[in-house]
Amino acid sequence: MPGEVLVALRPGAPADMPARLARRERLTLIASERFGLVPVTLHRFRIRDRRGLAAVIAALSTDRHxxxxxxxxxxxxxxxPEPAFAGSQYAVAKLHLPQAHALATGRDVAVAVIxxxxxxxxPELAGAVAKSFDALARSETAPPSPHAxxxxxxxxxxxxxxxxxxxxASRLLAIRAFSGTGEARPSGAQGTTIHVLRALDWAAGAGARIVTMSFAxxxxxxxxxxxxxxxxxxTLYVAAAGNAGPASPPLHPAADPSVxxxxxxxxxxxxxxxxxxxxxxxxAAPGVEVFVAAPGGGYGFLSGTSMAAPxxxxxxxxxxxxKPDLTPAALRSALTGSARDLGPPGPDPEYGAGFAQADAALRAAGAAPPTIAEAARPTSASPPQGMAETATPPALASPQGPAGTPDAVPATEPPGPRP
Structure with a gap:
C-alpha cells in the first residue's frame, strides 16, 4: 500500500513508543493490532509527506525499540474472467471424486477459505459455512456483497x-480478506498484508485444519x-500458484515453503x-473453464490457478x-506421492508431482486398501526376509472426461501483485 508501513516493537519498548515514532518520523498511526498465531503487535502507520517508503523504513529501523x-x-x-467456451464438470472424473467419495467426503473437517x-x-453452499469472519470490517463502512x-x-x-x-461434507470457515470495485465481478478484488494476517490469525483460532488461498x-x-x-x-496451507505466466518470478503465498x-x-x-x-x-488440478457457483444462486465458468487450489x-x-491424525507433512506426501505424473518423468516446474488423484491419495495415506495393481507393484528393492513389502503409490491413468476444452482462446488474468 503506497505510504503505509507496519512496525513491530521490541519487548520492553515504552508504551508511548508508537506515538513517539509518529511524531518523530512524521507518521499517522492508523491502528495497533495484536495477533495470536504469531504473538506480535503490529502498528500500522501512514506517511504524512512525500517521502519514499524505503527511506521511512530505513529511518525507523535505526531506532533501538x-x-x-x-x-x-x-x-x-x-x-x-469468464472464458468464451463453456464446458462441463470434467473435474469430477479427472480427480476420481466418485471413487473417493465412497470412502470420505471431508465430513466435519474445518477448511478456511481466505x-x-x-x-x-x-443453494450449493446452504449449510456449508460453519463460521464467517470479515478481515476488512475495520476499514469499510458499507456492508460487504457476495463476490464471484x-x-x-x-x-x-x-x-x-x-x-x-x-x-x-466439510465445514467451511469463510474469511473475507479481499474487496474492490465491482463486487459482482470475479476480478478486481485486493487485500493487503494486514488483512491476510488477520485472516490467518482468525483461521488458527477457529480451528482450521486446512486453509486454501487463491491469491498472489x-x-x-x-x-x-x-x-x-x-x-x-x-495446519495445511494450499495456495494457487498464480497466473502471471511462465516468465514471472515465484508469487506468494504459493512459493512459501510452508504451502x-x-x-x-x-x-x-x-x-x-x-x-x-x-x-x-x-x-496440478482442474483450473481451466471450471463450472462454479456464482453470487445470487447462479453458475458460471472460470479459469485460473485459483480454481485448482480449492x-x-x-x-x-x-x-x-x-485419518484425523495426519500431519501436514503426511498430507503433502500422500497428495504428491499419489499424483498422476504429467510432463517430463518425475516432478517438474510446470506440473509439480503431477495431477491430483483423490482416491489414490486416500490409499497412499493408508485410508483405503490398495488396488490389486498397487499391491502387485514391485518396490525398488526387495525387503528383508520376514518383512512385508510396501506397495508404491499408484500413477493411475485418468478416465477420459467429456469433450476437451480448447485453449486456443484462454482467458487471461492481469499479472499478480499490484503496486
Missing part, C-alpha cells in the same frame, strides 16, 4: 447441491512467519497457459476425515 519495519503489501486474487465475499445463501471469486472457490471446496465438490503477491516476512507458525501447529502450491490444467491435461512455473509447484484443499479434507 523497533524490531522490524516493513511494507503493507498488496495481494490480488488469481483467477481470470478470499473475497462468499454467497453463503447460494470467493463464491466460486468456496463451492469448489464444499458445494453440496448439484455442483460437484471435493469435500461436500510479493514475498512478505510477516506472511511467512504466520504460515510457518500455523504449519507447526498442524502446497497448485497449478491448473484443462480437460485434456494441458497446462493453463498463464500459470506460473517453478520448483515450488507441488500439484480442489486440492478438498481432497486434503477427505484425507483428514479418514
Amino acid at each position: 523497533v524490531a522490524s519495519a516493513r511494507p503493507n503489501h498488496v495481494y490480488a486474487l488469481v483467477q481470470a 478470499d473475497s465475499g462468499i454467497d453463503a445463501a447460494h 471469486h470467493g463464491t466460486a472457490v468456496a463451492g469448489l471446496v464444499g458445494a453440496r447441491g448439484q455442483l460437484a465438490s471435493a469435500a461436500p 503477491g510479493p514475498a512478505d516476512a510477516w506472511l511467512s512467519q504466520f504460515l510457518a507458525a500455523g504449519l507447526a501447529k498442524g 502446497v502450491a497448485v497449478t491448473a490444467t484443462d480437460a485434456e491435461d494441458r497446462l493453463y497457459p498463464a500459470a506460473n512455473r517453478g520448483a515450488h509447484v507441488a500439484l 480442489q486440492v484443499a478438498g481432497i486434503a479434507a477427505m484425507l483428514l476425515q479418514a
Whole structure:
C-alpha cells in the first residue's frame, strides 16, 4: 500500500513508543493490532509527506525499540474472467471424486477459505459455512456483497447441491480478506498484508485444519512467519500458484515453503497457459473453464490457478476425515506421492508431482486398501526376509472426461501483485 508501513516493537519498548515514532518520523498511526498465531503487535502507520517508503523504513529501523519495519503489501486474487467456451464438470472424473467419495467426503473437517465475499445463501453452499469472519470490517463502512471469486472457490471446496465438490461434507470457515470495485465481478478484488494476517490469525483460532488461498503477491516476512507458525501447529496451507505466466518470478503465498502450491490444467491435461512455473509447484488440478457457483444462486465458468487450489484443499479434507491424525507433512506426501505424473518423468516446474488423484491419495495415506495393481507393484528393492513389502503409490491413468476444452482462446488474468 503506497505510504503505509507496519512496525513491530521490541519487548520492553515504552508504551508511548508508537506515538513517539509518529511524531518523530512524521507518521499517522492508523491502528495497533495484536495477533495470536504469531504473538506480535503490529502498528500500522501512514506517511504524512512525500517521502519514499524505503527511506521511512530505513529511518525507523535505526531506532533501538523497533524490531522490524516493513511494507503493507498488496495481494490480488488469481483467477481470470469468464472464458468464451463453456464446458462441463470434467473435474469430477479427472480427480476420481466418485471413487473417493465412497470412502470420505471431508465430513466435519474445518477448511478456511481466505478470499473475497462468499454467497453463503447460494443453494450449493446452504449449510456449508460453519463460521464467517470479515478481515476488512475495520476499514469499510458499507456492508460487504457476495463476490464471484470467493463464491466460486468456496463451492469448489464444499458445494453440496448439484455442483460437484471435493469435500461436500466439510465445514467451511469463510474469511473475507479481499474487496474492490465491482463486487459482482470475479476480478478486481485486493487485500493487503494486514488483512491476510488477520485472516490467518482468525483461521488458527477457529480451528482450521486446512486453509486454501487463491491469491498472489510479493514475498512478505510477516506472511511467512504466520504460515510457518500455523504449519507447526498442524495446519495445511494450499495456495494457487498464480497466473502471471511462465516468465514471472515465484508469487506468494504459493512459493512459501510452508504451502502446497497448485497449478491448473484443462480437460485434456494441458497446462493453463498463464500459470506460473517453478520448483515450488507441488500439484496440478482442474483450473481451466471450471463450472462454479456464482453470487445470487447462479453458475458460471472460470479459469485460473485459483480454481485448482480449492480442489486440492478438498481432497486434503477427505484425507483428514479418514485419518484425523495426519500431519501436514503426511498430507503433502500422500497428495504428491499419489499424483498422476504429467510432463517430463518425475516432478517438474510446470506440473509439480503431477495431477491430483483423490482416491489414490486416500490409499497412499493408508485410508483405503490398495488396488490389486498397487499391491502387485514391485518396490525398488526387495525387503528383508520376514518383512512385508510396501506397495508404491499408484500413477493411475485418468478416465477420459467429456469433450476437451480448447485453449486456443484462454482467458487471461492481469499479472499478480499490484503496486
